[in-house]
Amino acid sequence: MKKGWKIRRAVSLCLLSLVLAAAPLGVAQADKLPYDCYNYDYREYIHYTPAAYEPAGTISGKALTYDGEPLGAFVTPQDLCQAPDGRIYIADTGNHRVVVLDNAMKRVEKVITTFDNNGTEDAFRQPTGVFVSESGQLYIADSQNHRVVVLNEDGSLARIIENPVSESLEEGYVFVPLKLAVDYADRVYVIAQNMFEGIMVFETNGQFAGFFGTIDVELSLWEKFWARIATKEERAKQQLFIPTEFTGIDIDPEGFVYASNIDASGVQGVRRLNPRGEDIIKKGENGRVGGDLWIDGTTEFAGPSQFIDVVYRGQGIYSCLDRKRGRIFTYDHEGNLLYIFGGLGTQLGTFSLPVAVEDIGGRLVVLDATRGEIASFQVTEYGRLINEAVSLRYEGDETLAVDLWERVLELDENNELANTGIGKAYLTAGDYKLAMKYLKMGMNRDYYSVAWRRYRNELLTANAGWFLTAAAVLIAVAVIVKQRKKKKGGAANG
Amino acid sequence: MGKYFSKGKWQYLRYTLTHPMDGYYWIRHQELGSVPVAILLVVVFAFCFSSNRLLASFVVNDIDPRSVDSLYELIGILAAYLLLCVSNWSVTCLMDGEGRLKDIAIAIGYATVPISLSLVLGTVVSQFIAADEEALYFMILAVGIAYGVLMMLIGIMQVHNYTLGKTLITLFITLVALLIILFLLLLLGNLLGMVYNFFHSIYTELIFRV
Numbered sequence: 001m002k003k004g005w006k007i008r009r010a011v012s013l014c015l016l017s018l019v020l021a022a023a024p025l026g027v028a029q030a031d032k033l034p035y036d037c038y039n040y041d042y043r044e045y046i047h048y049t050p051a052a053y054e055p056a057g058t059i060s061g062k063a064l065t066y067d068g069e070p071l072g073a074f075v076t077p078q079d080l081c082q083a084p085d086g087r088i089y090i091a092d093t094g095n096h097r098v099v100v101l102d103n104a105m106k107r108v109e110k111v112i113t114t115f116d117n118n119g120t121e122d123a124f125r126q127p128t129g130v131f132v133s134e135s136g137q138l139y140i141a142d143s144q145n146h147r148v149v150v151l152n153e154d155g156s157l158a159r160i161i162e163n164p165v166s167e168s169l170e171e172g173y174v175f176v177p178l179k180l181a182v183d184y185a186d187r188v189y190v191i192a193q194n195m196f197e198g199i200m201v202f203e204t205n206g207q208f209a210g211f212f213g214t215i216d217v218e219l220s221l222w223e224k225f226w227a228r229i230a231t232k233e234e235r236a237k238q239q240l241f242i243p244t245e246f247t248g249i250d251i252d253p254e255g256f257v258y259a260s261n262i263d264a265s266g267v268q269g270v271r272r273l274n275p276r277g278e279d280i281i282k283k284g285e286n287g288r289v290g291g292d293l294w295i296d297g298t299t300e301f302a303g304p305s306q307f308i309d310v311v312y313r314g315q316g317i318y319s320c321l322d323r324k325r326g327r328i329f330t331y332d333h334e335g336n337l338l339y340i341f342g343g344l345g346t347q348l349g350t351f352s353l354p355v356a357v358e359d360i361g362g363r364l365v366v367l368d369a370t371r372g373e374i375a376s377f378q379v380t381e382y383g384r385l386i387n388e389a390v391s392l393r394y395e396g397d398e399t400l401a402v403d404l405w406e407r408v409l410e411l412d413e414n415n416e417l418a419n420t421g422i423g424k425a426y427l428t429a430g431d432y433k434l435a436m437k438y439l440k441m442g443m444n445r446d447y448y449s450v451a452w453r454r455y456r457n458e459l460l461t462a463n464a465g466w467f468l469t470a471a472a473v474l475i476a477v478a479v480i481v482k483q484r485k486k487k488k489g490g491a492a493n494g
Numbered sequence: 495m496g497k498y499f500s501k502g503k504w505q506y507l508r509y510t511l512t513h514p515m516d517g518y519y520w521i522r523h524q525e526l527g528s529v530p531v532a533i534l535l536v537v538v539f540a541f542c543f544s545s546n547r548l549l550a551s552f553v554v555n556d557i558d559p560r561s562v563d564s565l566y567e568l569i570g571i572l573a574a575y576l577l578l579c580v581s582n583w584s585v586t587c588l589m590d591g592e593g594r595l596k597d598i599a600i601a602i603g604y605a606t607v608p609i610s611l612s613l614v615l616g617t618v619v620s621q622f623i624a625a626d627e628e629a630l631y632f633m634i635l636a637v638g639i640a641y642g643v644l645m646m647l648i649g650i651m652q653v654h655n656y657t658l659g660k661t662l663i664t665l666f667i668t669l670v671a672l673l674i675i676l677f678l679l680l681l682l683g684n685l686l687g688m689v690y691n692f693f694h695s696i697y698t699e700l701i702f703r704v
Contacts, residue, residue: 043558440552449553449625456624 034350035327035343041416042443044286044293049412052330052339052383053364055349059105059374061092066108071099074372079141079179079356080365083132088360090367090374091130091140096123098130098140103361105374112138115149115157124149129191133182141177141190148177148190148202161188164200164208181251189257191246198277199246199259213273215243215261248309248321248356256280258310258318266290266304270320270331284335285443291322291329301325313359315391321357321366326350328357328364328377332390336417339383342366351375382411389421399425420444427451432458498530507531510604514645518652522597529596532603533575539606540564540571542613551620554631578602581671585664586654593653601649605642612638 037051061074075094082088086103100110114123129141137158138151147162164175176193177200183189188202189212198214219227227235248260257273269290272281283289291305305322307329312318316333326344331337343350352370359365364377379387389404398421405421412418420442426435427447432455439448460467506526510517521527544564547557579602583595593601616634623631651661 445553446625452553453624456622 033341034345034347035341037339037341039337039340039415040286040293041414042285046294047414049339049415050382051341051380052386053328053341053377054380056363056376056378058348058376059101061099061372064101064108066111071108071111074099076369077355077367077372078128078369079130080358080367080374081130081132082358082360083138084134084136086361087132088358088365089130089132089138091127093126093128093143096125096127098124098127098138105360105365105376110155112140112151112155115151115155117157117160129177129179131180131182133186134184135186137182137186139180139182139188141180143176143178143193146175146177148180148188159206161190161202161206164202166208166210168197168211169208179247179249181249181257183251183255183257184253185255189249189251191249191259194245196242196245199249199257199273212277213246213257213259213271213279214277215246215271217243247307250310250312250318252312252314258312260307260310260320262306262308263290263304266292266295269305269307269322270310270318282333282335284331284337289320289331289335291320291327292325305329308354309356311357311359311364315387315394317387317390317394319357319359319364321354323354326354328366333394338386338390338417341377349375349377382408385411386417389418393421399428401425416442416444418442420447423447423451427454498528502526503528503531507604507607511607511645514648515652518601518649521600522593522653522655527597527600527604529599529603532600535603535606535610536572536575537568539610539613540568542610543567543571546613546617550617550631551623553623553625554620554628575599575602577672577675578668581675582650582664582668585667585671586650589660589664589667591654591656591664593650597653598650601653602646605646605649607642608638608645609642612641 033051033054036048038046038048041047061071064071072095074090074092077090078093079091080088087109088101088103088105090099090101092099096113098112099108100112101107102109114121116122124140124142125144126142127140128143129139131139133139136153138153140149140151142149147160149160150158152158162175164173177190178193179191181189186204187209190200190202192200196215198211201209201212203209230238244261244263246259246261250258252258255275258270259273260270261268263269267288267290268281268283270281271279274280281289286293291307295302295304297303303324305320305327306324307320308323309321310318311321313330317330317338319328319330321328322342326342327340328342329337330339342354344352346352351366351368353368354366355369356367357364358367360376362379364379366375366377367373368375385404385408389401389408392398392401392404401421402425405415405418405425408415408418409422419438423435423438423440423442423444424447426432426438427450432451435451436448436455439451503526506517506521510521510527517526541564544562544567547555547562547567548559548564550557579595579599582598582602583593585591586593586598612634616631616638619634620631647658647661647665650656650665651658654661654664656664
């Protein structure tokens with residue numbers, strides 16, 4: 001008896017050690033990452049998740065060579081973007097140049113420092129934004145030269161956008177373009193310094209067309225009250241109510257503009273602007289697309305997230321980069337928070353001053369201005385499953401996503417999107433009881449209600465005979481009791 | 495015990511629920527009510543309140559079950575009941591109210607019955623409804639609460655022999671008195687804490703010296 005127990009213990013020990021040895025090969029180890037991976041559930045509690053993305057190295061200018069010469073470190077780079085042909089353009093602001101890397105970011109393809117401006121050689125001064133249009137033209141926000149330079153693919157000058165003229169612009173307005181994006185019709189959307197009226201739109205010919213996506217100032221009732229009773233002198237001394245500026249911009253293939261802004265209340269840090277300049281973003285269950293929800297406190301670390309850049313990643317998914325805590329928030333087209341990762345720090349995979357984010361063939365890269373580095377992140381199994389499942393839903397094939405969502409649940413059993421996804425699939429398949437179970441776990445009241453209504457109808461039709469019989473019996477009993485009571489009462493009275 | 499929970503008291507509770515004007519009047523003048531029954535009804539109300547928060551169906555219930563602590567809610571509701579009775583009594587004493595503390599306790603305690611009933615009924619009904627039938631659930635609750643508030647108003651009016659206007663005024667002053675009592679309680683607690691700290695520090699001082 002005792003011997004058998006010993007052997008069993010030995011076997012189980014062996015098995016345990018085997019399991020322990022095999023574990024690191026499986027899912028990414030969250031405790032080895034330099035940042036927290038978490039999400040907010042329906043009740044806005046934090047729940048920790050497996051990592052959706054994990055660090056995959058950095059690219060710094062020091063390690064690269066161009067024409068046999070070392071490229072030199074990037075100095076306060078401000079923007080990067082991927083061209084349709086896959087190459088990566090970096091606005092190396094402090095070095096007054098644009099660096100072009102190949103798709104793998106291993107080799108320098110080109111360094112643009114000068115261009116031929118109608119016969120004279122012209123250079124950049126602090127280019128802060130780059131964008132490559134669908135036609136392959138390179139747009140550079142040449143901030144301190146107060147212009148946007150448009151170069152053809154061969155490096156020749158296509159046109160220069162400068163000195164916007166309009167009645168709505170103040171006399172002596174100095175145009176300082178910071179970030180830009182170009183749509184399929186070659187309309188240019190420019191975020192300019194101190195331009196609170198919105199994004200500046202330029203037509204294909206370089207004509208200033210007007211403002212776009214103005215952020216309205218929202219005064220609270222209390223502020224309105226004080227503004228009303230204050231005298232003119234007092235009002236002059238008060239802080240001005242000016243809308244926030246946009247910080248980063250991206251554009252989707254249909255021409256919808258995604259623009260990030262810093263919202264002091266942390267409710268909306270990103271906008272999706274239709275061609276008329278109206279914000280049509282969906283804000284999800286909790287009505288917020290502003291990053292972190294737990295922002296209370298008085299420490300340096302508290303306060304709303306500050307979105308500095310946004311990247312549209314296809315299938316309705318977009319990621320926002322938070323400057324405040326160095327986190328990347330990824331949302332789907334309905335405004336659901338998919339996953340959060342990243343952080344400030346000095347380790348691999350953390351940032352000092354993140355300024356730009358871009359999706360490069362499924363990898364996410366973040367440009368760090370202080371370190372002059374590009375941090376690269378590769379997707380994990382968890383992130384890939386979510387991305388694919390959300391893409392399927394976006395395309396309307398939600399039922400195909402069930403397998404993916406089930407695997408997400410294996411990694412993160414409290415994932416509400418996964419539970420909702422599976423629940424919806426059961427709903428379509430007609431298994432209302434299971435659908436209710438999953439939709440309840442996914443905290444999706446609307447679809448739960450649909451499932452429950454159908455389940456109820458099913459029950460009612462299946463058991464109609466019983467219900468009707470029961471009702472008839474009840475009525476009969478009630479009538480008899482009433483009559484007997486009447487008789488009794490009559491007898492007592494009589 | 496039998497005196498407080500006799501069959502007659504329960505029957506009279508039923509009469510009061512359907513005829514609050516008459517019912518409360520005779521509670522004051524003929525000892526037809528029962529304070530223990532009233533307290534029991536408040537406990538039942540606390541129980542119904544917590545169970546509604548916990549058990550109402552997912553379709554109508556947005557309450558985080560982790561935030562529901564039925565014992566805590568019971569104590570809270572009993573404390574609020576006591577405060578309300580005492581503050582109303584202390585105000586009406588000075589304003590020619592005829593009611594005694596026990597009449598006020600009965601008036602408020604009996605008035606919780608329709609609310610408790612609607613909470614139970616609502617919880618049961620909520621199990622059978624889907625979205626956009628929620629109106630039924632909220633209507634049940636609203637009717638119950640409205641009836642309860644009305645009963646409380648009539649009860650206080652009748653036991654003190656007030657007019658409606660005077661009842662409303664005293665209720666408002668009751669609210670103010672309630673806040674004052676809370677403030678005094680806080681103050682008292684603070685002071686007692688200071689006294690305790692004083693003796694405690696003497697004690698520790700002695701321990702260290704000796």
